[in-house]
Amino acid sequence: xxxxxxxxxxxxxxxxxxxxxxxxxxxxxxxxxxxxxxxxxxxxxxxxxxxxxxxxxxxxxxxxxxxxxxxxxxxxxxxxxxxxxxxxxxxxxxxxxxxxxxxxxxxxxxxxxxxxxxxxxxxxxxxxxxxxxxxxxxxxxxx
Numbered sequence: 001x002x003x004x005x006x007x008x009x010x011x012x013x014x015x016x017x018x019x020x021x022x023x024x025x026x027x028x029x030x031x032x033x034x035x036x037x038x039x040x041x042x043x044x045x046x047x048x049x050x051x052x053x054x055x056x057x058x059x060x061x062x063x064x065x066x067x068x069x070x071x072x073x074x075x076x077x078x079x080x081x082x083x084x085x086x087x088x089x090x091x092x093x094x095x096x097x098x099x100x101x102x103x104x105x106x107x108x109x110x111x112x113x114x115x116x117x118x119x120x121x122x123x124x125x126x127x128x129x130x131x132x133x134x135x136x137x138x139x140x141x142x143x
Contacts, residue, residue: 001026008065010040011058017042022062028128030066034079034121035059036113044117048086052093055122060097063126072126073103079121083109086119 006023007015014022023032035058037051038044045051063069080086087107103124113121 004066006030006062006066008061010061013040013042023066025066025128030063030068030072030126030128032059032062032066032124032126034123035062036115036118036121038115038118044115046117048089048119049093051119052086052090053097055120056093056097059122059124063124066126067128068126069129070098071102072129073098073124074127075104075125077106077108077123079108079110079113079123081110081113081119083107090120 004025005015005021006025007021011022014020020033022035023030025031035055036044037054037058039054045054060070063072078090080090113119
């Protein structure tokens with residue numbers, strides 16, 4: 001089984017310091033490790049809304065590096081510290097950036113995450129988009 005390790009440039013420190021890959025592509029699937037609201041220096045963002053936005057930004061970066069977009073996500077699991085306290089705000093941010101009703105979603109409340117101050121973690125599986133065959137002109141076929 002061939003696997004491709006996916007590491008966006010801004011996440012090299014995750015691989016070096018924490019010892020895991022942000023994502024792994026196997027066949028036509030991309031398995032993304034949980035993405036959290038911290039910056040490239042691995043500093044946790046304190047403001048809940050800004051932290052949730054950064055979770056989605058980090059996830060978008062990993063998916064992009066793998067050749068995917070949010071629309072390619074088929075399964076999502078989110079983990080939340082203070083689920084009832086923050087779920088409404090998390091959903092508000094999610095609905096701004098992630099297409100609604102396009103994947104299976106499981107939302108789980110937990111007592112803590114890997115680092116103090118983290119409020120959410122987003123883990124997904126995405127299916128690689130199907131590449132359109134090129135026509136003799138090099139352009140995809142017209143719809």
